[in-house]
Amino acid sequence: SEFGEDIVQFLLNTSLTNLTVEQQLQLKLKRPTPRLRFDQGDRYQKRHQHFDWYTKYGWLAGSITTNRLYCFTCLMFNGNGTDEWTNTGVSHLAKHFEKKAARHQSSRMHLRSQEALQMLGKSTTEKSTVESCRLAAAIHNREAETRRSTLRQIVHELCRLGKQGLAIETCTDSNMADGQDFSYLFWDEEGEPLRLDRIPIEQRRQLVQAIAAAMLGKMKEELAKAPFVSLQIDEAYETGSSRQVSVILRYCIGAKIIERFAGLYDLPEWGDLQLSVGSVVLKMIEEWELEGRLIGQSYDGSSMTPAGDCTIQAVVTDAGHHAPLVHSYMHRLDLILLFGTTTIREVRTLIGNLKILRNFFEAPKRRMRLINDGGILPPLDATQWLSTVHEYFSSISNILDAIVSNEHLWDPETLTLAIVLRQRLDDYEFVYLLCFFHAIFVNFIYPLVDFLDGNFSVYGSSTMEKIGKTIKDMRDLKKDVLVQSRVAMSLKLNPRLNFDEDMICHLKQLSEDIILDMTRQLKTRFKDHHNLTSLELLCELAFPNYAVEFPKLTFRRLVTYYQLFDQERLENELYNIYEDEQKRLPPVDLLDYLVRNDLEDVYSEVTKLLRLSLSLPAVRPQQKNIFSDECLLTRIKKAVASPNTSEYLAVLHVERDFLDLLSNDKSFKERVIDLFAVMGDRTELIY
Incomplete structure (x- = not known):
């Protein structure tokens, strides 16, 4: 030794x-x-x-x-x-x-x-252990970086191709075998294909889910910068497989109006719709940290804004949130009023028959054959299908007659549907309601829609006058004259109809019930609008008049309803705005002018007022390339209508432009990979 x-x-x-x-x-x-x-x-x-x-x-x-x-x-x-x-x-x-x-x-x-x-030996052992761990960590990190580098390329391509909805659908299709070749979709920096097909289907789903979760996280980061936010809730379960509502957030950052799809929220299959949706709104306020910033709420039908005290708005207001009910420019007033009268049995039957008609002409093979046979088919515009059927009634009738007359040329399903639909066109109630709603829409609702039109003038006092006049004119209709004229129009569409006295009496009562319901909806829908008329302080067409005589009454209504301004400063800032011809601009352009010239602090209260008003959904964003010329709500409806569309896939479908923008964000890709790693406890991806 x-x-x-x-x-x-x-x-x-x-x-x-x-x-x-x-x-x-x-x-x-x-x-x-x-x-x-x-x-x-x-x-x-x-x-x-x-x-x-x-x-x-x-x-x-x-x-x-x-x-x-x-x-x-x-x-x-x-x-x-x-x-x-x-x-x-x-x-x-x-x-x-x-x-x-x-x-x-x-x-x-x-x-x-x-x-x-x-x-x-303790300290020596620790040093040795630390060194060993450091070396092991370095090796692990190199391997993790290699894996993450490949995933970054896949995430980038998923985001880029997701704008067209291609990669998203492909990578999550459960009908495709795990071994199917997806390599044509992805290439690495050297041009070599990335073998996404080697990733099991469940992991592909998790990767897409991680992209959606990371995108929602980016939305929340963006939303945190907004001083004001409004919510838009729309029923989505009519086209989907479950009872859901979609949520759109609108806010203003800098000089830009932003509208984002926050996702789909499930509702209980049973229970009061008002309380259920109200709970969703309160959940949104908590999840997205909207406390103190929610300044407006909008809903797409009378089923969510009925008369009485038990409304969604009441649920939100009782929770201490100051958010008036606002009609969104995205909402089709004619459809809202039509579907809002579904408490009436005959209207429910009408809508059901219209859906059957649309589905009949929507089937691709059947539609192509009818076109080849020379039939004049109605366009498939779902938003105006009632008026479309009214306009193409004769063509639809001729097509159905031709199918029934040549039954040996058609498949059993088409023939059966044609016989059933032919009977619908011969039903006096169905034809009368087509003519009745068409007349109401053309004479009252469409002019009101054109008047509103999503412009900033919607906040003018004349808007309340127009709404009030529309309600009054509808209630003052002479029911006998209206019914007789619609019966005459029904006979013109289908001469085979026959109306007896009992039918006429029934139609009079039905017409009166529908008009009463529709006027009630209009009154409820615009009941808070008088509180928003003070925003006409920002209507540039009135600036010359305001420069001569300051609108003190309107100003007083504003600061009374919105108690968040420095009144003296706001008044002085508005004086200067009105007197400067260079600043007589529409609200969007005025805000852009103030931001571009670093005048936000100089006109801090006017800037606050501009952002508040532009965060409300009543005004259409006058910005280029917003949602690629397609209404955000239209995208949501398409996404929900797609079979097997999950919540996270719906977000990716709708927010395709935002997804494309994020595809170049390095921090976003890293966040996606981190989430993907956590979902499957994939420590090999974590540094």
Whole structure:
């Protein structure tokens, strides 16, 4: 041994500090425990060493050179000291040996030595462990970076191709085998195909889900910068497979109006719709941190805004949120009023028959054959299908007659549907309601829609006058004249109809019920609009008049309803805006002017007012390329109508432009990969 045959003698002659760490660690494990022979006795008894003392006292060591016992621990860390346990050693076996040993192992010197022995090598081991971990981490990170680099390319292509809805559908199609070749979709930086087909289908779904989750996270980061937000809730379950609502957020950041699809929210299959949707709104306020920033709410039908106290708005208001009900420019007023009257049985039947008609002409093979046969088919515009059927009634009737007359040329399904639909066209109630709603829409609703038209003038006081006049004119209709004119129009569409007195009486009552319901809807839908007329302070057409005479009453209504302005400063800022011809701009352009010229702080209150007004959904965003000339709500309806569209796929379908923008964001890709790693506990992707 490098320490010699007698380790005790080695320690007596060598300082521990002269040894390397490795030698010290070796020595720590070499406590010598030889059997010493030094029997000693007196006239009464003989005494000798008990070998089990080495076990009982873990610090005890023996020297074969001196034939004495020592404290191995103290000898290592205190050297050749004055204590007999570290200097001369115990050379006699007194009858009180164990008491002497017990006193020593409780001494301060021994305790310090014991601690030093225990700590010997600890720091060195830690350093070694840290170094080993560092090397292992470096190797792991290199491997993780290789995997993440491949995933970055896949995420980039998914985002880019997701704008067209291509890769998203392909990668999550459960009907496609895991081994199917997807490599044509993706290429790495060297032009080599990325074998996405090697990723199991469930992992592909999780990857797309991670993209959607990361995109929603980016939306929340963006939304956090907005001072005001409005919510738009739309029923989506009519075209989908479950009872859901879609949520659109509208806000203003800088000089840009932004509208984002926040996702689909499930509703209970049963229960009060008002309370259910109200709960969704309150959940949205909490999830998206809208407390104190929600300034408007909009809903797409009277089923969500009925008369009475139990409304969604009441649920939100009772929770302490100041958010008036606003009619959104996205909402088709004619459809809202039509579907809002479905509490009436005859209207429900009408809508059901219209859906059957549309589905009949929508089937691709059937539609193509009818076109080839020379039929004049109605266009498939779902938003105006009632008026379309009214306009193409004669053509539809001729097509159905031709199918029924040539039954041997058609498949059983088409023939059966044609017979059923032919009967519908001969139903007096169906034809009358077509003519009735068409007349109401053309004479009252479409002119009101044109007047509103999504312009900023919608906030003018004349809007309330127009709405009030429309409601009054509809209620003042002479029902007898209206019914007779619609009966005449029904006979013109279908001369085979026959109306007796009982039918006429029924139609009069039905018409009166529908008009009463529609006017109630209009009144409810615009009941908060009078509180928004103060926003006509920003109508640029009135600026010259405001410069001459400041609109004090309108200003007073504004600061009373919205108690968030510095009144004196806002008034002075508006004075300056009105008097400066260069600033007589539409609200969107005025806000852009202030932002571009760094005048936000100079006109801080006007800027606040502009952003508040532009965050409300009543005004159509006058910006180029917003939603690629397609209404956001239209995209949502298409996404929900797609079979097996999950919530996260719907977000990707609708927000395709935002997804395309994020495809070049490095932090977004990293976030996607991090989420993907967490979903499957994939530690190989985590640094």
